[in-house]
Amino acid sequence: MVEHRSIDMSTQQAHHDARQLAADSSAARRQRHVPLDEAQLLETQRAFDSVAADYDGPRGNNELIQRMRLTLWDTVHSELPPNARLLDLGCGTGIDALEFARRGFHVVATDWSPQMVERTQARAAACGLQSRVTATHLGVQQLDQLDGSFDGIYSNFGPLNCAPDLQDVANECARLLKPGGKLVFSVMGRICPWEVGHYTLRGRFKRAGVRATRGATAVGMNRHTIWTYYYMPREFFRAFAGDFSLQSYRALSLFMPPPYLVDYYRRRRRWCERLGRLDDRFGNLPLLRDMGDHFLIVMRKR
Numbered sequence: 001m002v003e004h005r006s007i008d009m010s011t012q013q014a015h016h017d018a019r020q021l022a023a024d025s026s027a028a029r030r031q032r033h034v035p036l037d038e039a040q041l042l043e044t045q046r047a048f049d050s051v052a053a054d055y056d057g058p059r060g061n062n063e064l065i066q067r068m069r070l071t072l073w074d075t076v077h078s079e080l081p082p083n084a085r086l087l088d089l090g091c092g093t094g095i096d097a098l099e100f101a102r103r104g105f106h107v108v109a110t111d112w113s114p115q116m117v118e119r120t121q122a123r124a125a126a127c128g129l130q131s132r133v134t135a136t137h138l139g140v141q142q143l144d145q146l147d148g149s150f151d152g153i154y155s156n157f158g159p160l161n162c163a164p165d166l167q168d169v170a171n172e173c174a175r176l177l178k179p180g181g182k183l184v185f186s187v188m189g190r191i192c193p194w195e196v197g198h199y200t201l202r203g204r205f206k207r208a209g210v211r212a213t214r215g216a217t218a219v220g221m222n223r224h225t226i227w228t229y230y231y232m233p234r235e236f237f238r239a240f241a242g243d244f245s246l247q248s249y250r251a252l253s254l255f256m257p258p259p260y261l262v263d264y265y266r267r268r269r270r271w272c273e274r275l276g277r278l279d280d281r282f283g284n285l286p287l288l289r290d291m292g293d294h295f296l297i298v299m300r301k302r
């Protein structure tokens with residue numbers, strides 16, 4: 001998972017440069033909608049390459065992440081017919097792709113991090129499921145290079161928050177998806193009450209408000225930078241509205257703490273499980289569904 005913490009770079013100068021870059025580029029983007037540049041995309045790629053080896057551990061797949069994963073798995077499973085052909089955008093180490101392969105789907109898994117793609121390929125080989133999972137090094141900004149026709153496209157835990165131009169992604173999804181096909185995405189939202197409370201109580205006010213940033217913001221992970229856009233669900237949907245109808249959306253981890261507070265969860269497991277049940281029950285209600293660590297959105301191609 002992306003660690004939601006302030007930029008953590010090795011020298012003061014780098015720190016200052018990155019802040020300056022973030023401020024400059026977000027101001028420019030506000031005025032001219034400038035997408036991320038090549039250098040920023042490569043920074044994000046290096047960040048994920050650097051954690052690929054241990055991404056199945058607490059950073060990328062702890063109990064709280066697994067809980068959210070189940071919601072996406074069940075949603076894809078219920079929205080798409082058996083044997084459907086799926087495209088995974090930002091597959092990471094391939095946990096979702098292999099789960100769907102085991103459930104009988106065929107998956108083309110793509111990611112901008114070559115190390116993540118290697119992990120997916122190794123996972124498919126280890127499970128003997130190469131015939132159902134093809135892993136390809138491809139960024140969401142390069143979908144024009146992909147051919148084929150899919151029944152469903154999914155993306156889990158925020159790869160689309162790193163897309164330099166969401167409208168381009170929407171257009172490519174429309175090209176790649178059959179009529180009636182489904183999009184199932186989990187995306188980092190703008191309003192995460194746990195995050196605001198957690199950092200405000202610690203006096204880290206800037207960090208508490210990071211999701212309010214307009215345009216791309218620099219988020220630190222493993223001494224690298226991930227260039228991240230945060231969205232409200234309706235704001236996200238606007239990019240897709242030309243070719244897709246909005247079927248549903250719901251909050252993920254609104255009452256339950258976000259994944260980086262897994263230590264809190266482990267200390268208060270029973271209490272947190274109750275909170276998780278509140279998510280399951282009320283996470284799709286108006287207003288509540290606009291909040292949470294992530295939101296899960298389902299769209300249908302017209």
Ligand SMILES: C[S@@+](CC[C@H](N)C(=O)[O-])C[C@H]1O[C@@H](n2cnc3c(N)ncnc32)[C@H](O)[C@@H]1O
Nearest residue numbers: 048090091092111112113139140156157159162
């Ligand atoms: C938080 S991880 C989630 C990985 C995986 N979907 C999962 O559920 O474990 C985000 C993933 O997005 C990928 N990513 C970041 N920027 C991307 C881009 N521009 N295009 C495609 N993938 C990207 C990263 O390499 C990383 O694997």
